[in-house]
Amino acid sequence: MLALKKGRYAARMAESATDVQAAQGLRHRCFLAETGAVGPSGTVDADAFDPICKHILVEELRTGRLVCCFRLLPLKHGSEIGQSYSAQYYELSALQSFDGPMVEMGRFCVDPDYTDPDILRVAWGAMTRFVDEEGVEMLFGCSSFKGTEAAAYMDAFALLKQRHLAPKRWLPRVKAPNVFRFADRLRRKPDAKRAILGMPPLLRSYLVMGGWVSDHAVVDREMNTLHVFTGLEVRAIPKARKRLLRGVAG
Template sequence: MLQKGRYLARIASSEGDLHAAQRLRQLAFHGDAAALDADEFDALCSHILIEEVDGGRLVCVFRMMPLNDGAEIERSYSAQFYELDALKAFPGPMVEMGRFCMHPETHDPDILRIAWGAMTTYVDENNVELLFGCASFAGTDTTSYLDSFAMLRDRHLAPKRWLPRVKAPNVFRFAARLRRKPNLKAAQLTMPPMLRSYILMGGWVSDHAVVDTKMNTLHVFTGVEVKAIPPARKRLLRAITV
């Protein structure tokens, strides 16, 4: 449990908690709360709920799936979309962060801060060495995001030893096919907040984006090696947990 200001982060502890998270995911990803956004990976994950202290309204959820090391990478959600053979050699504990979403009516940046505080606590308590997941752009039209993709190509591609390969049938190979110089201001404006956070921690991405029509997103595989996070960024993240 982690409380900062107006918000409380905690791990789901009941079936009711899980259903509440799945309802919020359905609302955020699909525009309604009449059903549950659920899949077979939910049973393998710890689910983090962020609620308002006053009233208990659920404003943000995400899930964490632990893996002992790279030998278990094929168990991950991301492995459905990316060929991750290179990461099978990763020697340490890993965790996949997924299904991150906030309530559509909330825009408080403190929610993202406490989410990263909860993530930091989880990483520290479980000695995680690699944090990874699919970072999503809204919609499947690449046009609005070309500067962001060009910046990712120039500055944030995965090292060759970990680089994910193409597996999904429909992808945008931005590293190979994009021929523009990024407008860095425009790139920052269209970069999803979660992906910006990954990058600030020294994160890297795949050289292509998956066009996911089911979720209506473009997503890139994103990894953060915990030992490579800049010291100043680590201090900021851990300050949230105190």
């Protein structure tokens, strides 16, 4: 069973329905209550993927408070990618030929009352340990920008187009009815500082490790987000970054 302690925080895998409900409660607060999104009634964010996923919890050691959570959906290889959450929104047939183990990371969130960067480090440490133990060769998921107005993130999208588009062999195609095709529409030169500040921390983490994104963003009004498909081939992670991650994971 995955368990990791670093500094003020500990990461572990959910062991009970109560643990999963705690994660769903934090997700509701981050994705629905905090953003004004229109979601199911009640105080949890739950869907049909929860029962088939592994849930990771990051807790503050002193208080036991849940400060971060995410879920993992392991796949044996690309032929199973149609079972993923992301496949609802992106046409992923190009990735069906990926022949190694994959894992989808989803519903990643951090308690808005906490801004300690160590939380993200511990979360990625837990992910790194899972990847190493399971022999995962690709991570993927949806990276979300708050709100559904692309105008607020033009520099970020321009930088994604300029530096971080998926390789053609893996490029997701359009499936969702409402998308922003930033790779086709944007011709601007990005302000790099403004672009980085406008990106969600999870996406920034993917990119510094060599991750890539779809050429369009999905407008998800139910969750009040714009999201891009994000992929990361484990073998592409720079060696120095792998050492840092494994230092936390170890």
